[in-house]
Amino acid sequence: MxxxxxxxxxxxxxxxxxxxxxxxxxxxxxxxxxxxxxxxxxxxxxxxxxxxxxxxxxxxxxxxxxxxxxxxxxxxxxxxxxxxxxxxxxxxxxxxxxxxxxxxxxxxxxxxxxxxxxxxxxxxxxxxxxxxxxxxxxxxxxxxxxxxxxxxxxxxxxxxxxxxxxxxxxxxxxxxxxxxxxxxxxxxxxxxxxxxxxxxxxxxxxxxxxxxxxxxxxxxxxxxxxxxxxxxxxxxxxxxxxxxxxxxxxxxxxxxxxxxxxxxxxxxxxxxxxxxxxxxxxxxxxxxxxxxxxxxxxxxxxxxxxxxxxxxxxxxxxxxxxxxxxxxxxxxxxxMHATHTIPRVSVANVTERDFRCYPLRGDSLAFYSGLYGRRLRLRRFFTLTEAEAAAVMARRLGTGPVRTSGASAARVTLRTRLVASLLGAGGRPDRPARFRLPVRTAYTRLFSPGSATYxxxxxxxxxxxxxxxxxxxxxxxxxxxxxxxxxxxxxxxxxxxxxx
Missing domain, CATH: 3.60.21.10 (Metallo-dependent phosphatases)
Structure with missing residues (x-):
């Protein structure tokens, strides 16, 4: 398999x-x-x-x-x-x-x-x-x-x-x-x-x-x-x-x-x-x-x-x-609609541990960081590798790395935390992000359809x-x-x- x-x-x-x-x-x-x-x-x-x-x-x-x-x-x-x-x-x-x-x-x-x-x-x-x-x-x-x-x-x-x-x-x-x-x-x-x-x-x-x-x-x-x-x-x-x-x-x-x-x-x-x-x-x-x-x-x-x-x-x-x-x-x-904007799941007694999604939160964040980097012409700042995105999402959600190899090798830096916050990355509901671009709301309806990749x-x-x-x-x-x-x-x- x-x-x-x-x-x-x-x-x-x-x-x-x-x-x-x-x-x-x-x-x-x-x-x-x-x-x-x-x-x-x-x-x-x-x-x-x-x-x-x-x-x-x-x-x-x-x-x-x-x-x-x-x-x-x-x-x-x-x-x-x-x-x-x-x-x-x-x-x-x-x-x-x-x-x-x-x-x-x-x-x-x-x-x-x-x-x-x-x-x-x-x-x-x-x-x-x-x-x-x-x-x-x-x-x-x-x-x-x-x-x-x-x-x-x-x-x-x-x-x-x-x-x-x-x-x-x-x-x-x-x-x-x-x-x-x-x-x-x-x-x-x-x-x-x-x-x-x-x-x-x-x-x-x-x-x-x-x-x-x-x-x-x-x-x-x-x-x-x-x-x-x-x-x-x-x-x-x-x-x-x-x-x-x-x-x-x-x-x-x-x-x-x-x-x-x-x-x-x-x-x-x-x-x-x-x-x-x-x-x-x-x-x-x-x-x-x-x-x-x-x-x-x-x-x-x-x-x-x-x-x-x-x-x-x-x-x-x-x-x-x-x-x-x-x-x-x-x-x-x-x-593709983002999954990284979904906050830490806690609904109807379903927790983050029970929840499953595809793409993984880190892959979604890496995908969107590349899109924003290209659209805003700020690739060096916005673009995250898949390992960086996975590591920062694990930190924000308070979970361990989902991927069995590679994710733990990336270091969470000030830049990766800032990019994740700007791109609306979900986290623990008791720790809302102060600054984020409108990925989950307006950009889910507007930016995402306009940024389809081929x-x-x-x-x-x-x-x-x-x-x-x-x-x-x-x-x-x-x-x-x-x-x-x-x-x-x-x-x-x-x-x-x-x-x-």
């Missing part, structure tokens, strides 16, 4: 490593997503409009679902498969930027997905706005050699064009008739005036793209943007949290109904319930939260996997004597889940873009979840 980032710096992808073969999979021309481009920001305005002027996605979603049911989709939205009691499936989140980081995930994903029965994309299938015309290079081409069905739940970016591309590809559905505009409020009329509307797709382009995944074994039909899959002994429940990370009342009623019964369940959501050391239970319109449903002992959830945040995190939370694994897995291809290491990840009648083995694999991790993807985290 290949060394992981917890073993050596080389296992993390640092050093003079040979680049992988993923470039051979990419189209000759790649349209990179530049998030600071005014045209891109304007096209992605619907999330801001929804937060300011009211969120219409619940009504839009209801029209999609009603149309699907009229076309023959099952009312309970359950996909009933014939998987055996022992099977495997893949989960990959926040995939579709269509550039180097996304394609760097593909070779390792294909290698580790052999003999799996299906895959699930957890949030944000297509960036920047979920356009139908982007599915060719950002979905069908990269996964053309995955010989099993792919299901998906939408993320907020898939909703920026009212889910048109997502529903065409995954549900073979055309847009429903617009809803009534009578008796609308002033806010609703203003929102409608400013709302980004989907452009008409190139149907020939979509037809040709579909041919890349047209084999009978690759075909999948899902009943709508939210669904449940009965596979072997397990039920996988996928929910659609729309633009603002909430559930409408109708979907909330469905979630409570489909969650009943003794069958073990895993939730897949676009809005993780535990992330960055905080609890985000996900409100349901009309009362209650998604986490209330997950925690209910009569529903038998064993895990909740969320996308949206572009890294890997795991929180083993004790709920009345049983452990539910709360996982973030959004590192499937988009720019050379390794990328610190991407994907999951493989191996199911038996008694347990689920969840493994997080790394994809760095280097050949070493491409040929033999390292396991960055592993946990066995009992199904009793």
């Amino acid at each position: 290949s060394e992981s980032s917890r073993d050596t710096a080389e296992g993390a992808g640092w050093g003079a490593a040979e680049r992988g073969t993923y470039h051979e999979l990419m189209p000759r021309k790649v349209d990179k997503v530049f998030w600071f481009n005014p045209k891109t920001l304007w096209a992605a305005r619907n999330g801001v409009l929804a937060s300011w002027l009211g969120d219409p996605t619940g009504r839009t979603r209801a029209r999609w679902v009603e149309q699907q049911e009229a076309a023959g989709a099952p009312a309970d939205k359950v996909i009933r498969r014939d998987d055996p009691d022992r099977f495997s499936f893949m989960v990959v989140g926040d995939t579709g930027e269509g550039d180097d980081p996304q394609y760097a995930v593909v070779p390792g994903f294909l290698r580790m997905s052999q003999e799996t029965r299906f895959a699930v994309v957890a949030s944000d299938v297509i960036y920047p706005v979920g356009a139908t015309d982007d599915y060719g290079t950002k979905f069908f081409r990269p996964y053309q050699d995955y010989r099993a069905p792919i299901y998906a739940i939408p993320g907020n970016h898939d909703w920026y064009e009212d889910l048109h591309g997502f529903m065409r590809v995954f549900c073979d559905a055309e847009p429903p008739a617009p809803g009534s505009t009578s008796r609308t409020t002033l806010r609703a009329r203003l929102r409608s005036l400013l709302w980004h509307r989907p452009k008409a797709p190139d149907r020939q382009h979509l037809f040709e793209a579909r041919e890349l995944r047209s084999a009978p074994a690759q075909r999948a039909a899902q009943p709508g943007p939210y669904w449940a899959i009965d596979a072997g002994p397990l039920r996988i429940v996928g929910i659609d949290t729309g633009l603002l990370g909430t559930l409408d009342a109708e979907q909330g009623r469905w979630l409570r109904e489909v969650s009943r019964g003794p069958r073990p369940k895993i939730l897949v959501t676009g809005s993780p319930l535990y992330v960055d050391g905080e609890h985000h239970p996900c409100p349901i319109e009309g009362g209650g939260t998604v986490d209330d449903v997950v925690r209910d002992p009569d529903h038998h959830y064993v895990a909740a996997i969320g996308g949206d945040i572009h890294n890997y995190q795991r929180y083993p939370v004790d709920v009345d004597g049983r452990t539910i694994q709360y996982v973030v897995s959004g590192g499937g291809g988009a720019f 050379s390794p290491p990328f610190f991407k990840n994907f999951l493989r889940l191996d199911v038996t009648p008694d347990s689920v083995r969840l493994r997080c694999f790394a994809a760095t873009g280097n050949l070493r991790q491409e040929v033999d993807p390292p396991v960055e985290d592993e946990v066995t979840i009992p199904l009793g």
Whole structure:
């Protein structure tokens, strides 16, 4: 088994490593997503409009679902498969930027997905706005050699064009008739005036793209943007949290109904319930939260996997004597969100000792210090080696070095402490940093997307889940873009979840 980032710096992808073969999979021309481009920001305005002027996605979603049911989709939205009691499936989140980081995930994903029965994309299938015309290079081409069905739940970016591309590809559905505009409020009329509307797709382009995944074994039909899959002994429940990370009342009623019964369940959501050391239970319109449903002992959830945040995190939370694994897995291809800004974990009785993340805090700090050094033209001051970053993060968190070799050799100096503080490095909550650049807040939303890199290491990840009648083995694999991790993807985290 290949060394992981917890073993050596080389296992993390640092050093003079040979680049992988993923470039051979990419189209000759790649349209990179530049998030600071005014045209891109304007096209992605619907999330801001929804937060300011009211969120219409619940009504839009209801029209999609009603149309699907009229076309023959099952009312309970359950996909009933014939998987055996022992099977495997893949989960990959926040995939579709269509550039180097996304394609760097593909070779390792294909290698580790052999003999799996299906895959699930957890949030944000297509960036920047979920356009139908982007599915060719950002979905069908990269996964053309995955010989099993792919299901998906939408993320907020898939909703920026009212889910048109997502529903065409995954549900073979055309847009429903617009809803009534009578008796609308002033806010609703203003929102409608400013709302980004989907452009008409190139149907020939979509037809040709579909041919890349047209084999009978690759075909999948899902009943709508939210669904449940009965596979072997397990039920996988996928929910659609729309633009603002909430559930409408109708979907909330469905979630409570489909969650009943003794069958073990895993939730897949676009809005993780535990992330960055905080609890985000996900409100349901009309009362209650998604986490209330997950925690209910009569529903038998064993895990909740969320996308949206572009890294890997795991929180083993004790709920009345049983452990539910709360996982973030959004590192499937988009720019990397920092992990070094996460403070020392202390939430729901989960401590830093129990918490797992990828990239490691030190690797995240080293990655961002290089970005700031290049952008601010202060490389000699800002740039930290991976060993320096690991050592200063261990000092700030009050832990020992995570990496088994190399981290303890670096000395923590005034410069490394100052750089870590400026870059928002998390630490003990009782010792907040006085000076820090806005990495965790504004720069997580603005600087990170604008600073995507196109050379390794990328610190991407994907999951493989191996199911038996008694347990689920969840493994997080790394994809760095280097050949070493491409040929033999390292396991960055592993946990066995009992199904009793």
